[in-house]
Amino acid sequence: MICPYCAQDNDRVIDSRASDGGLVIRRRRECAACHKRYTTYERVEKTHRLMVVKRDGTRVPFVSDNILRGVRSACGKRPIPEDVKVALVQAIEDEVHREFDREVLSDEIGRRVATRLREIDDIAYIRYASEYHQFRNLDDLADELTDLKSRVRNLPNQRDLFPNDE
Ligand SMILES: [Zn+2]
Structure with a gap:
């Protein structure tokens, strides 16, 4: 000093000596x-942590690895490069940290992941959306499948949907 x-x-x-319940250390110097x-004071820097509110109301810290795990599992053996999965999760992470201050519903994250997966791979999307209960019932799922089918029919070359914009 x-x-x-x-x-x-x-x-x-x-x-x-510690004060404020151990959050602050006061040092007397000569x-x-x-x-x-x-005298100097030393305190822990407050790091802002986004919390995820699960369906049962419990809160857990936002951990992007958990989202990546869900995406990987939905993609399974589909021919989707790892860097595409990582970029998807990174985009979600940036998005929710920008839009939500303290907490975000896990359903909200799930919806966003599903929306992005839908643009990448139909099968992975259906798997993900089923796993994370985005469909309320079979009719919902059937409607979604019809929608996906008509989309593919209207696009002779589906690869055009996904230009290399990395
Ligand atoms: Zn001096």
Whole structure:
């Protein structure tokens, strides 16, 4: 520490104690040059943590690896490169951190992942959306399949949907 009296960087700590429930450490210092005493405070930097609210109401910290695991599992052996999966999860992570301040519903994350997967791979999308209960019933699923089928029919070359914009 630079001494506030003589500006020498030559102090020693003569007392150190925690306050505010251990969140703050107060240190009494003495300058070795001018022998004046002063106090410094040390506190933990508050890191902002986004929480995910699950269906049962419990809250867990947002961990992007958990989303990636779900995406990988839905993709299974589909020919989807790993970097596409990672980029998808990264995009979701950026998005929810930008749009949500403290907490986000797990369903909201699931919906966003499903929307993006739908643009990447039909099968992975259906698997993901089924696993994460995006369909309320079989009619829902049937409607979605009809929709996907008509989309593919209207696009002779589906690859055109996914230009290499990495
Ligand atoms: Zn001093």
